[in-house]
Amino acid sequence: xxxxxxxxxxxxxxxxxxxxxxxxxxxxxxxxxxxxxxxxxxxxxxxxxxxxxxxxxxxxxxxxxxxxxxxxxxxxxxxxxxxxxxxxxxxxxxxxxxxxxxxxxxxxxxxxxxxxxxxxxxxxxxxxxxxxxxxxxxxxxxxxxxxxxxxxxxxxxxxxxxxxxxxxxxxxxxxxxxxxxxxxxxxxxxxxxxxxxxxxxxxxxxxxxxxxxxxxxxxxxxxxxxx
Amino acid sequence: xxxxxxxxxxxxxxxxxxxxxxxxxxxxxxxxxxxxxxxxxxxxxxxxxxxxxxxxxxxxxxxxxxxxxxxxxxxxxxxxxxxxxxxxxxxxxxxxxxxxxxxxxxxxxxxxxxxxxxxxxxxxxxxxxxxxxxxxxxxxxxxxxxxxxxxxxxxxxxxxxxxxxxxxxxxxxxxxxxxxxxxxxxxxxxxxxxxxxxxxxxxxxxxxxxxxxxxxxxxxxxxxxxxxxxxxxxxxxxxxxxxxxxxxxxxxxxxxxxxxxxxxxxxxxxxxxxxxxxxxxxxxxxxxxxxxxxxxxxxxxxxxxxxxxxxxxxxxxxxxxxxxxxxxxxxxxxxxxxxxxxxxxxxxxxxxxxxxxxxxxxxxxxxxxxxxxxxxxxxxxxxxxxxxxxxxxxxxxxxxxxxxxxxxxxxxxxxxxxxxxxxxxxxxxxxxxxxxxxxxxxxxxxxxxxxxxxxxxxxxxxxxxxxxxxxxxxxxxxxx
Numbered sequence: 001x002x003x004x005x006x007x008x009x010x011x012x013x014x015x016x017x018x019x020x021x022x023x024x025x026x027x028x029x030x031x032x033x034x035x036x037x038x039x040x041x042x043x044x045x046x047x048x049x050x051x052x053x054x055x056x057x058x059x060x061x062x063x064x065x066x067x068x069x070x071x072x073x074x075x076x077x078x079x080x081x082x083x084x085x086x087x088x089x090x091x092x093x094x095x096x097x098x099x100x101x102x103x104x105x106x107x108x109x110x111x112x113x114x115x116x117x118x119x120x121x122x123x124x125x126x127x128x129x130x131x132x133x134x135x136x137x138x139x140x141x142x143x144x145x146x147x148x149x150x151x152x153x154x155x156x157x158x159x160x161x162x163x164x165x166x167x168x169x170x171x172x173x174x175x176x177x178x179x180x181x182x183x184x185x186x187x188x189x190x191x192x193x194x195x196x197x198x199x200x201x202x203x204x205x206x207x208x209x210x211x212x213x214x215x216x217x218x219x220x221x222x223x224x225x226x227x
Numbered sequence: 228x229x230x231x232x233x234x235x236x237x238x239x240x241x242x243x244x245x246x247x248x249x250x251x252x253x254x255x256x257x258x259x260x261x262x263x264x265x266x267x268x269x270x271x272x273x274x275x276x277x278x279x280x281x282x283x284x285x286x287x288x289x290x291x292x293x294x295x296x297x298x299x300x301x302x303x304x305x306x307x308x309x310x311x312x313x314x315x316x317x318x319x320x321x322x323x324x325x326x327x328x329x330x331x332x333x334x335x336x337x338x339x340x341x342x343x344x345x346x347x348x349x350x351x352x353x354x355x356x357x358x359x360x361x362x363x364x365x366x367x368x369x370x371x372x373x374x375x376x377x378x379x380x381x382x383x384x385x386x387x388x389x390x391x392x393x394x395x396x397x398x399x400x401x402x403x404x405x406x407x408x409x410x411x412x413x414x415x416x417x418x419x420x421x422x423x424x425x426x427x428x429x430x431x432x433x434x435x436x437x438x439x440x441x442x443x444x445x446x447x448x449x450x451x452x453x454x455x456x457x458x459x460x461x462x463x464x465x466x467x468x469x470x471x472x473x474x475x476x477x478x479x480x481x482x483x484x485x486x487x488x489x490x491x492x493x494x495x496x497x498x499x500x501x502x503x504x505x506x507x508x509x510x511x512x513x514x515x516x517x518x519x520x521x522x523x524x525x526x527x528x529x530x531x532x533x534x535x536x537x538x539x540x541x542x543x544x545x546x547x548x549x550x551x552x553x554x555x556x557x558x559x560x561x562x563x564x565x566x567x568x569x570x571x572x573x574x575x576x577x578x579x580x581x582x583x584x585x586x587x588x589x590x591x592x593x594x595x596x597x598x599x600x601x602x603x604x605x606x607x608x609x610x611x612x613x614x615x616x617x618x619x620x621x622x623x624x625x626x627x628x629x630x631x632x633x634x635x636x637x638x639x640x641x642x643x644x645x646x647x648x649x650x651x652x653x654x655x656x657x658x659x660x661x662x663x664x665x666x667x668x669x670x671x672x673x674x675x676x677x678x679x680x681x682x683x684x685x686x687x688x689x690x691x692x693x694x695x696x697x698x699x700x701x702x703x704x705x706x707x
Contacts, residue, residue: 054700095582109592
């Protein structure tokens, strides 16, 4: 699925150069679940952006199903994001003026899905995360956990191959966290998604079958046979 | 999705949308009001020129009198016939004299002018003054000093005494017009409001058209007669000047005027009225006549417009200069404010647009969304602006300030003469009062819509440019 070879990402911040990623090699197979941990500023989110085609590496290649995302044009990358990759963000990133169903529909707009079909699929996706009764609620009318469910529905409505989650439980209390993790876990299992999640939460990391720890741009991957 | 998103966003950012729309509305409203007032000014000026010049007349040709001889210009003379001893002392005299100050032209000049390139029509007119004296002239008697009683006889002084006059003087202007051409000439600035005007067969008719103001003053009606140089002319029509002063009190056929004048005016005209093929040709026609007709003074409405002063002129300058630049300045400011506010709104929505790009929205789609919102803002501003502008124009029209156009001066200046222009220019401080109206034309509304759309698009470009440059990774990183 994913094959990262010698991936480096260097930022310039004023006169300072920051190596967010430094020659990372990583392979993620179809249907894998990888949890990424590490200190703040260690390069976790940068890795996720490389996997999601949101950013390009300074050096190295990020192959997704044999296609090097680093070499794709912005338009092609946008297409890949629209069709293959679902994102879940820590702050949910919902459009505040659109209701739950419209927020989910927004992910189908670039795929050219007709309005009626969009509405049907968006309602189905919300149903699958337990929000079938909240279709017309605005984000401001939903709790944090419900907003994150909407964000998850938006990520899965296009039936992506990959689900990338950047600290999806970071803003939630423990009960909500467990609820959201249960939803993500079941989606991963039921849909055979390739699931990569960045988290600070060690309790979540302990349950992951594969754990990657990133420090100062370097990665160390370990297998968890007990998970 | 596009319209739902657009509508909700505009509702969410109501305050910013209202500020942008009001800014654009102010600019567009000002443009409409100023444009309408300018149109009103132009109409008022046209009306003034029209009243002085006549519809259909683009140029007039006159001839200035040569320098006066030393000792000043000769005064006009008229005579009152005396009677022999013992005759009745009651007298009625009628003098029909050409207006002074300008030389008359041979009517061959009319043909000469007519033959110039770009001339559609040219007619001659002869302006005269009829001065009638009616009353009793009592001759004086030769008398001798009488000695006082007891006074020593001395040489007696002879003197004339006891004479005098009790005379009514009636003076009015008479213009001889070419009855074969009604579209151009001194009568073209008037409408026949009663009876009928001249026809081509009236060349030698004893028919007169009387100005309505003069007819009212003298209680003349169609079918009455006016006496000019002893000839009775039947009033066939009443002419009402479109605006302001009329050219003449009485109009009669040109040939009759030439025949009746006290001095030999046969084959003479005082003014040639010219109509050009098109308004674009006026300059060329003027040059051609200047060049080819000896001693001609050619005056166009533009020359006349330059001599129109008074608060109409001042207000017109104000509307055309300060008003125009003020509108442009406000409009530019409104566009800039709209653009900057849109950019700022995009900056506040970095996460939103970054997220949309992350889920697969192309930059073009995001830019379209921003442009759409700005465009609708512009249209709302345009609609408000049209309402404001129409309101402003309506207010001006309702208040309808009276503007005064003053023409001429003692010196007459170029283009003077016995015609309407001469009349306007010679009469110091002759004023025409016009009520200012500010018509909102379709052109102005179209201009407003175009400006509103332009304002929206410009604002959208600012915002769109900002949105297009957003990279999703940067947008999401900034949130962190």
